Amino acid sequence: MIIDAHVHFPPGGKYENLDELVETAKRYNISKLCISSLGSSWNHNPSVSAFTAANRQVKFAMDQYPDYIVGFAYVNPLFTQEAIKEFKTCIEDFHMLGLKLWVSCRCTEPVVYPLIEMAIEYEVPCLIHSWIKATGNLPGESIPQDVAELAKKFPEAKIIMAHMGGDWEIGVKAVKDAKNVLVDTSGTICEAGMIEYAVKILGAERIVYGSDAPGTDFSSQIWKIKAAEISEEEKSLILGGNMEKILRMRV
Amino acid sequence: MIIDVNTFLGEWPFRKLSGDADTLLRIMAKCKVDLALVSSLNAIFYKDCEEANIWLKHILQRSKSLIGICTINPYFPNSLEHLHECINEMGMVGVKIHPSYHGYSLENNNVIGQFFEECSKAKIPIIVPLRIQDERSHHPASRIPPISASQIISAARKNSDLKIIVCNARSNEISQICMKNNELNNLYIAFSWVQSLNFIEKMVKNIGSDKLLWGSNFPINYMEPMLRQVTESRIDDEDKEKILAENAKKIFPIERSI
Numbered sequence: 001m002i003i004d005a006h007v008h009f010p011p012g013g014k015y016e017n018l019d020e021l022v023e024t025a026k027r028y029n030i031s032k033l034c035i036s037s038l039g040s041s042w043n044h045n046p047s048v049s050a051f052t053a054a055n056r057q058v059k060f061a062m063d064q065y066p067d068y069i070v071g072f073a074y075v076n077p078l079f080t081q082e083a084i085k086e087f088k089t090c091i092e093d094f095h096m097l098g099l100k101l102w103v104s105c106r107c108t109e110p111v112v113y114p115l116i117e118m119a120i121e122y123e124v125p126c127l128i129h130s131w132i133k134a135t136g137n138l139p140g141e142s143i144p145q146d147v148a149e150l151a152k153k154f155p156e157a158k159i160i161m162a163h164m165g166g167d168w169e170i171g172v173k174a175v176k177d178a179k180n181v182l183v184d185t186s187g188t189i190c191e192a193g194m195i196e197y198a199v200k201i202l203g204a205e206r207i208v209y210g211s212d213a214p215g216t217d218f219s220s221q222i223w224k225i226k227a228a229e230i231s232e233e234e235k236s237l238i239l240g241g242n243m244e245k246i247l248r249m250r251v
Numbered sequence: 252m253i254i255d256v257n258t259f260l261g262e263w264p265f266r267k268l269s270g271d272a273d274t275l276l277r278i279m280a281k282c283k284v285d286l287a288l289v290s291s292l293n294a295i296f297y298k299d300c301e302e303a304n305i306w307l308k309h310i311l312q313r314s315k316s317l318i319g320i321c322t323i324n325p326y327f328p329n330s331l332e333h334l335h336e337c338i339n340e341m342g343m344v345g346v347k348i349h350p351s352y353h354g355y356s357l358e359n360n361n362v363i364g365q366f367f368e369e370c371s372k373a374k375i376p377i378i379v380p381l382r383i384q385d386e387r388s389h390h391p392a393s394r395i396p397p398i399s400a401s402q403i404i405s406a407a408r409k410n411s412d413l414k415i416i417v418c419n420a421r422s423n424e425i426s427q428i429c430m431k432n433n434e435l436n437n438l439y440i441a442f443s444w445v446q447s448l449n450f451i452e453k454m455v456k457n458i459g460s461d462k463l464l465w466g467s468n469f470p471i472n473y474m475e476p477m478l479r480q481v482t483e484s485r486i487d488d489e490d491k492e493k494i495l496a497e498n499a500k501k502i503f504p505i506e507r508s509i
Contacts, residue, residue, distance in 0.1 A: 024449060028483075134389040167388045169266070188421070188445040189385055192268065192473045214448035219483045220476040221445075227475035 001240035002030045002222065003247070006127060006162055006186040006210025009037035009057045018061055021214055022068060028218040031240065032247075034210075035061055036072035036100035036127070044138060045104045048082040051075050055086065059094045070247060071096035072127055076104040077111040084114055091122050097247055099126045105140040107150045116154045125158040125246050127184070131166030144174035151178035158246060160208060163187040168194045172201045179206075182242065185224055186210030195228035195238075204234035208243045252496040254286045255279070255474070256503070257378065257418045257443045257466025260310055260317075261292030261303070265390040268292075270470040272310050272317065278474050279316065285496075286316055287469070288378075288503065290347040294322035295383065301333050308341045318508045319343040320378060324353040325366035334366075338373050344503045345416075346370055347378040350402075351395045357406040367410040376414035376502050378441075379403060381424060384471055400427040407431075407438040414439065414502055418466050422447040429458050439502065441466040442494070443477055451484040451494075460490035464498050 004025065010017035025033055037054035039046050046054070051074055058071040073090030075083035090096040099119045101107055107128050119126050128150075132143040144165035151159050157180055164183045165171015168191070175181040183198060185207065198207050211221035225238050261270050270292055279287055289311060294303035300322045311317045321337035323330050323346050337343040350357055357363060357379075370377055382397040389395060400420070407415050408431075416439045417428060425440050442451060443466035454463065465481050467474040481494055499505075 021448065131387065133387040134391070134394055135387050189388065190445050190472050190476050191384070191388075192470055193266075216445050217448050217450065217480055219479040223476035223479045224473060227473050 001244060002028070002209065003032045003034070003240040003243040004030050004211050004213070004218070005034050005160060005208040005243050006184045007033045007035045007213050008215070009035055009054070009061060010214050011038070011040070011042055013037075013040040013057055015060070017214070018064065022065055025213070025218060028222055030218065032068060032070055034070045034072055034098060034127075034243070036074045036098075038074060038102060044102075044140065045078065046076050048076070048079050048086075051083075052086055055090050055094070055096075058096065062094065062096075070098070072098035072100040074100040074102065075115065077101065077109065077115055078104050080111045080114065084118065087115055087118055091124065096124075098124050101126065101142075102129045103138045103141045106146050107142040108146045112150070113154075116150065116157050119158075120154065120156045125160050127160045127162055129162045130171065131163055132170050133166060144171040147181060148175045148178040151175065151181045155180055158182075160184050162210065163189070163212070164194065164198060168198065172198050176201055182206045182208055182246075184208050184210035185238070186212035186216070186221065188212075188216055190220055190224055195224055196230060199228075199230050199234055204230065204237045205242060207238045208246075209239045252286075253282070253284045253465075253478070254288070254496045254499040255284050255467050255469070256288045256416065256441050256464050256499050257380065258287045258289045258469040259292040259471070260289050260307060261294075263292055263471070264296060265393065268470045272313055275469060276314055276316065278469065282475050282478050284474070284478070286318055286505070288318050288320050288345060288499070290320040290322050290378075292470075295349050295352045299327060300324055304333070304337055304341065304343070308343075318503075318505060320345045320347050322347050322349065323366070324348075325362050326353065326355050331366065331369055334369060335373070338375055338507075342508045344505055344508050345376050345378055347380070349380070349383075350398055352383075357398070357402045359405075359409050363406075367406070367413050371410060371413040374504065376416055378416045378418055380418040380443075380468070381420045383419065383468075400424045403428060403438070404431050404435065407435045411437055413437055416441050416464060416502065418443045419468055420444060422450045425450075425454065429454065438462065439464055439498070442481060443468045443472070445476075446480055449484070451481060452486055455486045455490050460486070460493040461498065463494045464502070465495050
């Protein structure tokens with residue numbers, strides 16, 4: 001079973017592109033897509049109306065493909081009360097199964113804490129964008145060390161650090177001791193050895209396959225795992241086994 | 252047949268890599284890649300690329316599946332003489348250049364102009380990787396900006412007899428380059444970076460497959476995911492054959508390889 005832990009509603013919000021995304025995913029035998037929307041314009045600091053509209057795109061996608069798409073709620077924690085209300089709506093009314101945080105503020109900001117507490121209460125994972133960039137981070141962009149700090153503060157939270165932290169050598173080592181953090185393999189970085197390194201440092205149980213489609217193609221992302229020199233059992237855990245276990249948290 | 256037009260052998264100073272010939276040949280066999288056009292990774296960091304090219308030639312003698320591509324810094328003294336040695340005596344079939352790592356731009360001037368002219372006269376194509384590693388992951392001691400698509404377009408326009416193959420380009424950079432495709436018959440793209448959803452299908456639909464090739468960027472990148480982007484795309488078999496081998500056979504004088 002393949003579960004893609006990191007997919008986005010197509011930028012620009014074109015619904016026909018959603019069909020292309022799902023059709024392509026099915027061609028690669030992907031069983032479920034965990035989708036969040038960053039809105040139509042991918043604004044780094046989205047307004048309340050922008051992130052609520054983004055979540056309604058995901059709701060639409062879930063309605064279109066009810067057994068296929070798992071929704072992740074996207075909010076801007078800087079609008080704390082509205083973000084809490086929207087997260088509640090997404091989980092309780094829209095039946096989404098995760099929280100997505102991007103780059104409006106670093107995940108160590110106290111405004112993030114109530115959302116993490118809610119995620120613990122709802123038993124849903126938090127997918128947190130993280131990257132440490134040699135070219136310079138955005139002001140609100142979490143680095144892997146931030147994710148580790150947050151995870152240690154909330155040991156009951158199930159946190160997925162996106163993109164293995166971007167610079168995966170730093171990312172993987174940064175979260176090594178934060179046992180409630182998993183990493184996803186998504187993104188345009190396809191460097192030889194990255195999967196083997198993550199398995200060696202974290203163990204396959206702490207890695208989930210993600211693509212970041214439609215910014216990437218499923219083929220390159222799935223074959224990162226399939227081509228890695230790790231055991232078949234480890235590949236199976238990464239491609240879907242671990243995420244299946246996480247998504248059953250609510251059941 | 253499958254030809255990988257963008258591989259390296261050698262050491263990368265910032266991370267342990269398996270950039271040896273045995274590993275390359277093993278992975279080629281696993282991926283059913285028949286030929287690899289190989290340049291030296293060390294040459295990116297050497298001031299004098301000649302030593303790296305000689306080392307590479309020695310290594311490549313181990314297998315006829317490995318075809319030499321020399322690395323030249325046009326600004327290094329005696330580089331044109333060494334270029335001709337690489338082509339005529341060492342049997343190398345193309346030139347790879349690294350303007351950002353070697354500290355120059357492709358803006359037209361006498362040095363670049365003469366170098367391109369010599370390559371053109373020798374009917375030797377030039378490979379230009381826009382980057383080697385994602386610039387966001389660069390080591391603090393070596394933060395090297397990528398080559399811009401506009402520099403490539405300008406160089407292709409000014410040197411219309413010279414075949415230029417662009418590697419390691421993101422989808423948006425490829426789109427930018429291919430907007431000029433109709434007017435630039437000498438500019439080619441080798442898919443050797445992670446592309447966006449169904450990008451290869453869209454490219455073939457928009458510009459055809461005559462100007463497209465494939466490369467892995469081994470050993471920096473995994474080879475198989477790069478290859479699967481092409482083999483698993485929904486394009487005609489004829490287009491796949493062109494991208495994976497036929498266009499490379501036309502562009503590179505592989506028969507010259509010693």
